[in-house]
Amino acid sequence: MSVQRRKDSKGRVLKNGESQRKDGSYMYRYTDTSGNRKSAYAPDLNTLREKEDEIQKALNCGIDFDNGNITVMEFLKIYLSQKCTIRSTTEQSYRKILVSVEPYTLSRLRVNQVKLVDAKAFVIELSRDGKKYSTIQTYKSFIKSAFDMACEENLIVKNPFLFPLKKVIVNNTVKKAALTKSQQESFLEYVHESHIYRKHEDDICILLGTGLRIGELYGLTVKDVDFKNNCIYVNHQLVWLCDRRNNIKRMAKIHKPKTTAGIRTIPMTKNVADCFRHVIMTRNQLAQNLEVDGYKDFVFATDFGLESADNFSKALKNIVNAYNRLHPTEPQLPHVSPHILRHTFCTNMINYGMNIKTVQYLMGHSSVQMTLEVYTHANQENVISDFANIMNKCESECDDMHPAV
Numbered sequence: 001m002s003v004q005r006r007k008d009s010k011g012r013v014l015k016n017g018e019s020q021r022k023d024g025s026y027m028y029r030y031t032d033t034s035g036n037r038k039s040a041y042a043p044d045l046n047t048l049r050e051k052e053d054e055i056q057k058a059l060n061c062g063i064d065f066d067n068g069n070i071t072v073m074e075f076l077k078i079y080l081s082q083k084c085t086i087r088s089t090t091e092q093s094y095r096k097i098l099v100s101v102e103p104y105t106l107s108r109l110r111v112n113q114v115k116l117v118d119a120k121a122f123v124i125e126l127s128r129d130g131k132k133y134s135t136i137q138t139y140k141s142f143i144k145s146a147f148d149m150a151c152e153e154n155l156i157v158k159n160p161f162l163f164p165l166k167k168v169i170v171n172n173t174v175k176k177a178a179l180t181k182s183q184q185e186s187f188l189e190y191v192h193e194s195h196i197y198r199k200h201e202d203d204i205c206i207l208l209g210t211g212l213r214i215g216e217l218y219g220l221t222v223k224d225v226d227f228k229n230n231c232i233y234v235n236h237q238l239v240w241l242c243d244r245r246n247n248i249k250r251m252a253k254i255h256k257p258k259t260t261a262g263i264r265t266i267p268m269t270k271n272v273a274d275c276f277r278h279v280i281m282t283r284n285q286l287a288q289n290l291e292v293d294g295y296k297d298f299v300f301a302t303d304f305g306l307e308s309a310d311n312f313s314k315a316l317k318n319i320v321n322a323y324n325r326l327h328p329t330e331p332q333l334p335h336v337s338p339h340i341l342r343h344t345f346c347t348n349m350i351n352y353g354m355n356i357k358t359v360q361y362l363m364g365h366s367s368v369q370m371t372l373e374v375y376t377h378a379n380q381e382n383v384i385s386d387f388a389n390i391m392n393k394c395e396s397e398c399d400d401m402h403p404a405v
Contacts, residue, residue, distance in 0.1 A: 012045060017052075020045075028052050032059070054153070057081060072114060072143075073098070073107035079146035092241055097142050111150055119143075119160040120168050127169040134173055137165055176340055178347035184208070187333055190323045197319050202275040203300070203312060207338060209272040211345035211363050214309040214338035215239055216262075219254060220299045225268075225276050232266045234364070238292065240308050252306055254293040262364040313337055346371065 005013045008020040017029045026048040028040045040055060042048035057078060070078075080094050101107050106114070106122040126136045144161035151159050165171075179187065188208075191201050206217060215237030224233045236254050257263055268276070279299055287301035300307040316336045324332045334340075342363075349359045360371045 008045060015049075015052075018045075018048065028055070030055060030059070051153070054078070070111055071107065072109055072111055073102055075111045075150065076101070076107075076143065076146050079149055093138075094142060097139055101139065101143070111147075112156055114147075114156075114160050116160045116163065120163065123165060123168055132173065133165075133169065133171045136169065140165055176337075176343060177334070178344040179334070179336070179340065182331075183333060184344065186327075186330075187319070187323070187336065190326075191319060194319075194322075197315070197322070200312070200315050200319070202279045203307075204316075204341065205275045206272055207341040208345055208348075209269055209275075210266050211342050211349075212266070213237060213342060213364070214312060215255070216364075218298070218300050218307045218309070218312075219295070221295055222280060222297045222299060225280075225299060227273060227277070230268045230273060232268060234266060235263045236295070238298075238306065240310070252292045254295050257364065259366045261361075261366040264361060264364055266362055309338060 006019075007013055008026075009024070014020070019027050019029070021027055026042050026045050028042075028048055028051065030038055030040070030052075032038050040048070040051050042051055076098055080091070080098070104122060104125060106118060109118060123136050123140060126139065127133075131139075140161055144159060147156065147159045147161050150156045188201075188204070191197050191204060203217070206212065207214070210217075210232065212232075212234065216234050219236050219238035220232065220234075224235075226233065234257075236256055239253050239255050241251055241253055276299065283299070283301045284303050287303065287305050288297055290296065290298065290301065290306060292298075292306070298306055316338070320333045320336050346359060346363055349362070350356065356368055356371060360368050363371055365371045
């Protein structure tokens with residue numbers, strides 16, 4: 001004897017727990033983590049089944065998803081679990097946010113209880129604990145997106161994280177300036193003469209001469225460096241991740257650029273080409289056979305495997321500290337990072353008069369605005385130099401107009 005399947009008014013088969021109400025809307029009945037019977041409602045069957053999926057994901061995590069009656073931390077975990085299209089590096093950053101947010105009062109509040117005052121109190125507390133403005137902005141953006149989902153699911157009426165951050169805490173972010181010409185000269189001279197840090201000279205010179213992102217540099221394979229045509233083909237980057245699920249603390253992965261602007265061909269100067277030749281000639285022969293996601297024959301292969309941005313960043317910090325200790329009476333070098341070197345290349349190109357669209361292409365920026373807003377900062381050295389050049393030109397023109405009698 002066949003079992004009669006329940007159907008809605010359109011003849012669609014209803015699943016267990018689903019039913020159509022007299023007004024044409026739909027209801028889903030389920031049992032929460034405490035054994036209580038709960039109901040979810042939707043105007044149509046497709047929307048109801050989307051809610052069912054979210055409820056089941058929440059129940060699988062041991063969470064009661066009903067009516068926003070879950071903690072912010074529980075909801076953030078659900079939100080992250082549903083973001084299937086994000087890059088693994090982004091997911092890793094989000095998971096770090098969860099760890100950082102968990103000790104705060106906000107994480108223990110119920111989603112449907114969070115008010116504007118709670119959201120503002122949270123960012124103020126982060127600021128008092130010494131978190132950078134940019135870090136707080138990142139936290140707020142992530143949580144705001146999660147609460148946007150809560151609004152869409154009718155768990156809350158209004159998102160409490162819509163307020164402008166700058167109206168609650170002071171933006172004390174100090175923009176990272178490019179190295180001045182004299183700083184570049186001092187930095188490079190010290191690295192070249194140092195027996196300890198000379199091994200990093202090629203990496204530094206290449207970054208200053210190409211503006212590559214550090215992941216792009218360390219992701220290059222030998223075939224990406226074209227000595228015949230003096231150019232570098234950039235279409236991927238090397239990133240390092242941790243895989244907690246498989247208990248892997250550190251693993252290398254190849255990622256494609258976030259946008260098509262990241263795919264580009266960068267010309268090489270003779271100095272940059274010479275640096276690449278030296279790196280390839282002196283690299284570890286065993287490590288160069290390492291394969292990552294189908295890519296092998298990496299340019300930067302050391303005795304310990306492939307290079308990483310973290311290790312290089314630490315080396316740059318050590319170089320600056322060592323230089324400043326040895327030259328206490330001279331102008332001190334500022335903080336130097338891989339991004340600062342990229343920043344410096346961009347600023348140098350603009351100062352030399354390169355077309356802004358060309359700089360945008362070389363940097364792999366998706367818009368000219370990004371190139372202008374993020375990278376062009378006037379410094380005192382440039383101001384004095386530009387002013388002197390302009391004044392000399394003016395004086396020369398005045399002399400031509402009023403020749404000596």
